[in-house]
Structures are given as structure tokens and as C-alpha cells.
Amino acid sequence: MIFQDGQKLLFIGDSITDSGRKDDPDGIGGGYVRMARDYLSIAHPAVCLQIENRGVSGETILDLHARWQEDVIALKPDWLTISIGINDEWKEVGLTKYRDTYCELLEETKKRTGASFILMETTIISEDPDDGKNERLVPYNQAIREVALQFGTILVPQNRLFTSYLREQRRRTLTVDQVHMNSTGNWFMAMNWLKACGVIKE
Structure with a gap:
């Protein structure tokens, strides 16, 4: 396993990562991070x-x-998982700004903490894989893949895996509202992360 005894694994992102962590005594939330x-x-x-x-x-x-120093650098993680991009599309953060900021954060973190990175593609904004809304995420996910390649990180292809699953299992649901995960969706995200990290062998 790539993770070693005593290491700190930090997850950062939006609501899909948050998953009610502030109401959780463990501070982990009820989503894929907990699973x-x-x-x-x-x-x-052991x-x-x-x-x-x-x-x-x-x-x-x-x-x-804006909060990177406090919530990442100061915590000195050994491994950092990042899941961000859906709100960037909704709030119209430009693609160049998105990619440049992503690179800046990774460069700073590598220099100041030596952390290893696990980057996740976005999930979805519709459970219909043919819904045009999901097409708006394509350039952001392409940027994530490019950044992962540039920095030599682990990449979790969540968007591709979600799309493939939903195309094959149209009677199944992974979200409560087309965006935020139900328990099945959280397990799916966690399993994809564990497989990408080599914890679960294909």
C-alpha cells in the first residue's frame, strides 16, 4: 500500500467533500472521505x-x-487529495484562471510540505449521461488531467467512471439531486479513489 503508518491524508474540495463535516464529531462528514x-x-x-x-x-x-495556508500548508499533509471544479463551472471561473490557480497551489504545496498529490476529476451535474449540462464540465476535467500529468500525480477519473456507470446502469441513482451524492454515490467515489491509489486491486 502506498500509505504508510503515521501519515496524514488531507482531503480538500467543495460540498461533495465537505458532506456535513462540521456537524460530525470526527470532523470527517458522512461522505466519501469517511468511507x-x-x-x-x-x-x-496495522x-x-x-x-x-x-x-x-x-x-x-x-x-x-484564499484559505490554502491555513487549511493545507499549516497542516503539512503527506498526501493531499483535491476535488474541485463543479462550482468553478457554475460560477464561471475562467478555464485559464482555474488551471493556473490549480498549478500555483500544487507548486506551493510541493515546495513547502513535500506532499504527494491525488487529483480527482469532477463528478457530474446530471445523472443523465447525455444531458448537455455535463458537457460544460469537459474542459475543466481536461484541465485536471493535464495538471495531473504535469505534476505526476495520481488521477482519479471520477467523471469518466460516473458517466460509464450511469450509461450502463440507468435504473441506479448515485445522487440525491443530480449533484450531491447519496450513500451509493459516496461509496462509488470512495471505491474509485481506493482503486486509483492501489488500495483495492482491479
């Missing part, structure tokens, strides 16, 4: 990991930038 943490605890009980969630509902990459 990934619980799987790691069960599958690798490996003690510190899991931190710093997701905030409604945020864009620019909001992450």
Missing part, C-alpha cells in the same frame, strides 16, 4: 493514518486559494 477512511481502517488495521477533511460547500479553486 475511504473506514475501508482503510478495516483493510489495514496502518494508523490521520485523515483530515477540509471540504467547504460552494467553493471554487479561488476559494481554496
